Amino acid sequence: MSDIWFGQTGAVTLSQHGDGDSRFPGWQENFGEGTFLGDSDFPNDDASHISVRDGYSATLREHGPSDSRYPGKEVTVKGGTSMNLSDFNDELSEMTISEEPSNQEEIDEVIDMDLGVDSDDLTSYDTNDDTVAAGVSSGSDDSNMAMYLGIGAVVLVLGYLIMKKN
Secondary structure, three states: OOOOOOOOOOOEEEEOOOOOOOOOOOOEEEEOOEEEEEOOOEOOOOOOEEEEOOOEEEEEEOOOOOOOOOOOOEEEEEOOEEEEOOOOOOOOOEEEEEEOOOHHHHHHHHHHHHHOOOHHHOOOEEOOOOEEOOOOOOOOHHHHHHHHHHHHHHHHHHHHHHHHHO
16 A cells, blocks of 8 residues: 555645546645644545545544534544545545654653653663673663563553554
8 A cells, every 4th residue: 555645745635536536536635734624724525535644643523523513423544544535425524633653652651651760761681692781780680670670661561552452
């Protein structure tokens, strides 16, 4: 699957017709981060296709959140996606685009939040020659404690990420 669809230059591309059917080229708009409204930024209730680049997500709304008289559908599309808007075909009225954090940023945030440990302070080990890369001697009780904290942090982060995906 290609990240670029119809010469996309922004984080997200909305198109009037789906699947790039050359018989029906229609309009096409590119967007960066932010919130965009139908009739102001793109034709309201007229989009049929979306392409979201890797590293971004787009939250699509049938009606704007400020209009409680008409509660509508809402869905978030994550990056690396090019698809027809089957549930939102000719119904999109608002779109919010944001950059997705990298996995490393999520890991650092979880370590900092859950353990109160700065991820830059964790001891790293060179598995090729079994020496401690951070200069802590491998025979001391302190290095064992750092190793146990590091392993515990990795297990917690992996568990969090697995649960988050489900």
